[in-house]
Amino acid sequence: MSDAGDFMDLALQRESSWRRAEEAEARHGGGHRYYGASVGAVRGTVRDALRRHPGMTHDDITALSSELWEVPVFERRLAGVVLLQSCVRLLTNTDLTRIEGFVRSARLGALVDPLAIDVVGPLIEGLDVVGRVRADSVLDRWVRDPDGWLRRAALLSPLRALRAGAGDWPRFVRHSRLVLESPPRLSHEGDGDALAAAAVSVVLAETAKHRPELEF
Structure with missing residues (x-):
């Protein structure tokens, strides 16, 4: 060590x-x-x-x-x-590969959620235009992944920015609809759709407190 x-x-x-x-x-x-x-x-x-x-x-x-x-x-x-x-x-957009490995192996909300909200989200918000485009493509892949924990991380990642009056709300809506309207899929250890759907609910509830004008 x-x-x-x-x-x-x-x-x-x-x-x-x-x-x-x-x-x-x-x-x-x-x-x-x-x-x-x-x-x-x-x-x-x-x-x-x-x-x-x-x-x-x-x-x-x-x-x-x-x-x-x-x-x-x-x-x-x-x-x-x-x-x-x-x-x-x-951190840079290339670190999302390492974080993806962490999410896949954690399989625990107490680790995945802070990784998504307090690491992935701020990381992406701090990137330049080119880095942001590359990072967004990674999240597009995550939200389509069979792993429910990875989909959850993608959906939770913009929460801090959205609460603060920033963030890409249309992108979150697109990701959420993609998850909610997809055919049922099972994660490695159970109902991955429930993990992702719960993340959508968390973001909607939190943004409603601070930005009630946003429509889903």
């Missing part, structure tokens, strides 16, 4: 609690192991790591996120999400 990765893993283990680990497993289900560190501890660990290793480049950040994600421990992967959130200004 890298120095930063080793520091973060040890810090998360020091914050572990068997009771929180049991509660997290009951809440999120199987597929991951759990240290039992709190969300606050995860965020603090990422903050401390960035302070200990200032000046990390794009490649440093993305490599560290993959290192954290490699071991299927929930808190490690959540730390990877928080790391990308904290350094989203360094």
Whole structure:
């Protein structure tokens, strides 16, 4: 492991609690192991790591996120999400390939949703015109993918921008209709259509609070 990765893993283990680990497993289900560190501890660990290793480049950040994600421990992967959130200004459209792999392997809303809303969305909003066109083509592919989690990520990604009065509302509507009107499909682990449809409902409910003039 890298120095930063080793520091973060040890810090998360020091914050572990068997009771929180049991509660997290009951809440999120199987597929991951759990240290039992709190969300606050995860965020603090990422903050401390960035302070200990200032000046990390794009490649440093993305490599560290993959290192954290490699071991299927929930808190490690959540730390990877928080790391990308904290350094989203360094990310480019080419990083969507790495994030796609994270989404496909996570299969858990507590990881997929913040990846979509707080990483993919801001990443795309910060791109130049050429990068934005390329990123939009990636999301067009995601929303047609058989994997319900990937479709969910595509649909949730514009949420922050839409709430803030920006974002591409017609594009979200097109993506939503594509998902809602497609023939039923099953994801790898169950009803992928329900995962995607729930994402549409979340975005509609949130935008209605801030931009009631938008029509679906």
